Amino acid sequence: MKQLLAILVDGSVYASWLFIISAGLTLIYGVMRILNMSHGSFYALGAYSGAAMVGWYFSTGSVPWFSFVALIAAALVAGISVGLLVERGLLRFMYGRDEVVMILVTYGVLLIMEDAIKLIWGVEPYFAYQPYTLLGRTKFAGLSFANYDFMLIGVSILIGLALWYGLNRTRNGKLLRVVIHDREIASALGINVARIFTITFLIGAGIGSLAGALTAPGLSVVPGMGIEVIVLAFAVVVIGGLGSITGALVGALIVGMSRAAAVHLYPDVELFVIYAVMGLVLAFRPQGLFAVANARKI
Amino acid sequence: MSALLKTVNLERTFGAVTAATDINVELNTGEVVGVIGSNGAGKTTFINMVTGYIQPSSGDILVRGKSIIGKSPRDVSLAGVGRSFQVPQLFQELTVLENMLIAFGFSVDRKLSFLKPLRSKEKVEKAHAVLREYEIEQYAEEVVSTLPQGVRKLLDIAMAMLAEPGLMLLDEPTSGVAIEDKFLLMDTVMAAVRKSDAATMFVEHDMEVVLRYADRVxxxxxxxxxxxxxxxxxxxxxxxxxxxxxHHLDLSENEASTSKESAHVRT
Amino acid sequence: MKTRSLALLFVFGLVVIAGGLLLPQWMSYLFTIAMGKGLVVLGLVLLMRAGLVSFGQGLYYCVGAYVAGMLTQFVGVTDILVIMLASVAVSVAIAAIIGLLLCRYREIFFAMFSMAFSMILYGLLVRNQFLGSTDGFNVANPSLLGWTPGAEASSDLVLIVAVFLVIVLGAVAWRYLKSLSGYAGEAVRENEIRLEYLGGSVFRVVYVKYIIAAGLAAIGGTITALVSGHVDPEMAYWTTSGEFVFIALMGGTAHVAAPIVAAVLFEALRTYAFAVSPYTWQMILGFALLAIILFMPSGLWSLVERFQNKKARKTS
Structure with missing residues (x-):
């Protein structure tokens, strides 16, 4: 029973983390049809800027609670500015190209960003544990949980709601959905698709960086952390259906719970379980659970 | 003797839209049938079902007495149903000859060889012969994407005919082809079709073409x-x-006798 | 293949082997690794010609390497021919199973799914203490038909075998690309629907290529394992597969020699770049990748073709 509770909680925490990471990835794909491999690097960027900012912040001896704001601000600033650079400086010249070519392009961006991060922040690990320990722990049912992890769940729900609201209730959000459905029609309707693309990429990059920053306090920030993440994010996004935020949520839950179960019951197959689940879903529904409609063109 | 093609109460719906319903058609060897109707009338849906591209919602399709329900386009092709496309489906970045050789390899030889060169002298000659028959031999070394629509249509049809299908379905063979070339194209195609004794069904919007080449509509x-x-x-x-x-179609005796004559020329 | 080309190839092979034996150890070592990687990329190119970019060739590269390692280190089998056969057999068996699922996918799904399989192996190896986890383990020296060379000579042995394999497999691949199965790859890339209507099975065409690519990757992995004397799970990490994709793009898919030449260039560049500035190697790769995609999408081989065309025009 205790183990079940541990699995559920761990699974939820992991799922929240996965959702925050994957939401940006799936959004960018849905709108721009680009599977952004460099998403992992934005995650790392957020983690490094956030951790560095927290480190500096606490050295100034300011109010501890505010470090959260500093953390988030640093990540968003870093993510959005680099995102702007990547989108305006490179991607916008490549729209309309084959999807696989875009993977290769974003792979190039990933490689560049990985080394750029190393050059800026070095290869030694960063620790930004203060926000994590600041929130304390909760004990119940004989288990001990970090409150920071619960906050993560809260944040992911917030982000989910914000995205839902943004896409369904705001004018810009509806424009985004039109573009997701059919880029050509959207363009023919007079929608400024290029601007939509920029906004989308910035949102995706921003959320990605935010994910990194929020994760940083819970672990050590090291080179290569982005690369491990992209593989997981991809599994989540594919299970949920490329382009679907709801899909990312459901996918995150499925992967999160499966992984938590594996970690507690049979740790050796952790990564295997995630991909086995992905394989299982794809075997029955090759387009994912909540695939975005794709008009047939023959 | 079972009909070459027989559809029984064929129906296809897409959600609330009924694209085709109550289709009962029989076709026999040697027939040339024109299929007409305005856009959305169900012609292409019909062809797509008969060639296995989509499955009917209900009803049956029998080719030579055997049902082809549930079969993939590949299996249907192997069962002797050939098809050309409204938008020619070709290997765009390859040459006409290469397209032909690949078609030969899959339709005729049916063996996925690994080391035997595709371009043997013998095969190239055979391919050229077919290209000659369709009067596009001079384009043999041209890359398909650079060619005019008429040539592409002919190649599309030629490739589909290689397997000597018993039933050949032509989806708008003259669409996109310049008016002055339509009859030339159809002459070439129908000559080749008549040689093989296949039953033909062609979808057409141009009534003059239908008048001239179809015995049945x-x-x-x-x-x-x-x-x-x-x-x-x-x-x-x-x-x-x-x-x-x-009401503007000129069904004068001239046209009618021409088409009747061409219908009886076959042996 | 014309006799003249065959003769040239043979002479080239001899020259390379002689060079390998005479050049300093580190150079011939690099060259051997390049040969190994070139073979992996050759398989990848076969798939790319069919329109499929696999981000998971590292899976079979790693399998080939680990089979070689396990045979030499744990079973005591060191004969290089036996090892080659075994690693190809194991790889092909795995590919035959995975391919049944993977080859139904295309485009980004194929790319990412293939990556996933490679990462599964990585995950399994990293957790496996017996196989050394993240450290991997060492590989004993190979032998040939009873002859057990010393440490130095065994690298020469691997070099010779590598060059031999590259020439033979390259020639076979060249011939393969001229067959129906070879052309079928391009047909799949250009128009799958047409292929199906011609009675061809797109799945079968792709499946066969996937298995061939797996076999080639295994040979590459075995070569790498035997010459470097070490294997580790990094070989299955998706960035290794990314490297293969990069080399494939660098060389282009026009000719069977392109992957080999590109691999040699790549290894040379990498060694130099790493020596000069280890923290910017990936960045250089990234910029180079973008440059290739933007300015030279057919790879470096398009330069060769341009040169050949110029020559042809001059003589006519």
Whole structure:
């Protein structure tokens, strides 16, 4: 029973983390049809800027609670500015190209960003544990949980709601959905698709960086952390259906719970379980659970 | 003797839309059938079902007495049903000859060889012979994407005919082809088709083409078969004229006798 | 293949072997690794010609390497021919199973799914203490038909075998690309629907290529394992597969020699770049990748073709 509770909680925490990471990835794909491999690097960027900012912040001896704001601000600033650079400086010249070519392009961006991060922040690990320990722990049912992890769940729900609201209730959000459905029609309707693309990429990059920053306090920030993440994010996004935020949520839950179960019951197959689940879903529904409609063109 | 093609109460719906319903058609060897109807009338849906591209919602399709329901386009092709496309489906970045050789390899040889070169002297000659028959031999070394629509249509049809299908379905063979070239194209195609004794069904919007080449006409309207009979009869039918053809078609004796003659030329 | 080309190839092979034996150890070592990687990329190119970019060739590269390692280190089998056969057999068996699922996918799904399989192996190896986890383990020296060379000579042995394999497999691949199965790859890339209507099975065409690519990757992995004397799970990490994709793009898919030449260039560049500035190697790769995609999408081989065309025009 205790183990079940541990699995559920761990699974939820992991799922929240996965959702925050994957939401940006799936959004960018849905709108721009680009599977952004460099998403992992934005995650790392957020983690490094956030951790560095927290480190500096606490050295100034300011109010501890505010470090959260500093953390988030640093990540968003870093993510959005680099995102702007990547989108305006490179991607916008490549729209309309084959999807696989875009993977290769974003792979190039990933490689560049990985080394750029190393050059800026070095290869030694960063620790930004203060926000994590600041929130304390909760004990119940004989288990001990970090409150920071619960906050993560809260944040992911917030982000989910914000995205839902943004896409369904705001004018810009509806424009985004039109573009997701059919880029050509959207363009023919007079929608400024290029601007939509920029906004989308910035949102995706921003959320990605935010994910990194929020994760940083819970672990050590090291080179290569982005690369491990992209593989997981991809599994989540594919299970949920490329382009679907709801899909990312459901996918995150499925992967999160499966992984938590594996970690507690049979740790050796952790990564295997995630991909086995992905394989299982794809075997029955090759387009994912909540695939975005794709008009047939023959 | 079972008909070459027989559809029984064929129906296809897409959600609330009934694309085709109550389609009962029989086709025999050697027949040349024109399929007419305005856009959305169900013609292409019909062809897509008969070639296995989509599955009917209900009803049956029998080729030589055997049902092809559930079969993939590949299996249907292997069962002797050939098809050309409204938008020619070709290997765009390869040359006409390469397209032909690949078609030969899959339709005729049916063996996925690993080391035997595709371009053997013998095969190249055979391919050239077919290209000659369709009067596009001079384009053999050209890359398909650089060629005009008429040539691409002919290649598309030539490739489909290689397997010597018993039933050949041509989806708008003259669409996109310049008016002055339409008859030339159809002459070439029908000559090749008549040589092989295949039954042919072609979807057409150009009534002059239908008049000239079809002995029988299937008129589609609103997902149903409005009329099915000899060309002259169907095209002069009041209903058909009202809903499909319009009243301006010149069904003078000249045209009629030409098409009757061409119908009887076959042996 | 014309006799002249065959003769040239043979002479080239001899020259390379002689060079390998005479050049300093580190150079011939690099060259051997390049040969190994070139073979992996050759398989990848076969798939790319069919329109499929696999981000998971590292899976079979790693399998080939680990089979070689396990045979030499744990079973005591060191004969290089036996090892080659075994690693190809194991790889092909795995590919035959995975391919049944993977080859139904295209485009980004194929790319990412293939990556996933490679990462599964990585995950399994990293957790496996017996196989050394993240450290991997060492590989004993190979032998040939009873002859057990010393440490130095065994690298020469691997070099010779590598060059031999590259020439033979390259020639076979060249011939393969001229067959129906070879052309079928391009047909799949250009128009799958047409292929199906011609009675061809797109799945079968892709499946066969996937298995061939797996076999080639295994050979590459075995070569790498035997010459470097070490294997580790990094070989299955998706960035290794990314490297293969990069080399494939660098060389282009026009000719069977392109992957080999590109691999040699790549290894040379990498060694130099790493020596000069280890923290910017990936960045250089990234910029180079973008440059290739933007300015030279057919790879470096398009330069060769341009040169050949110029020559042809001059003589006519």
């Amino acid at each position: 299937l008129a589609f309207y609103d997902g149903r078969v409005l009329a099915d009979g000899p060309t002259q009869t169907v095209l002069s039918d009041a209903k058909v004229q009202e809903l499909v053809v319009g």
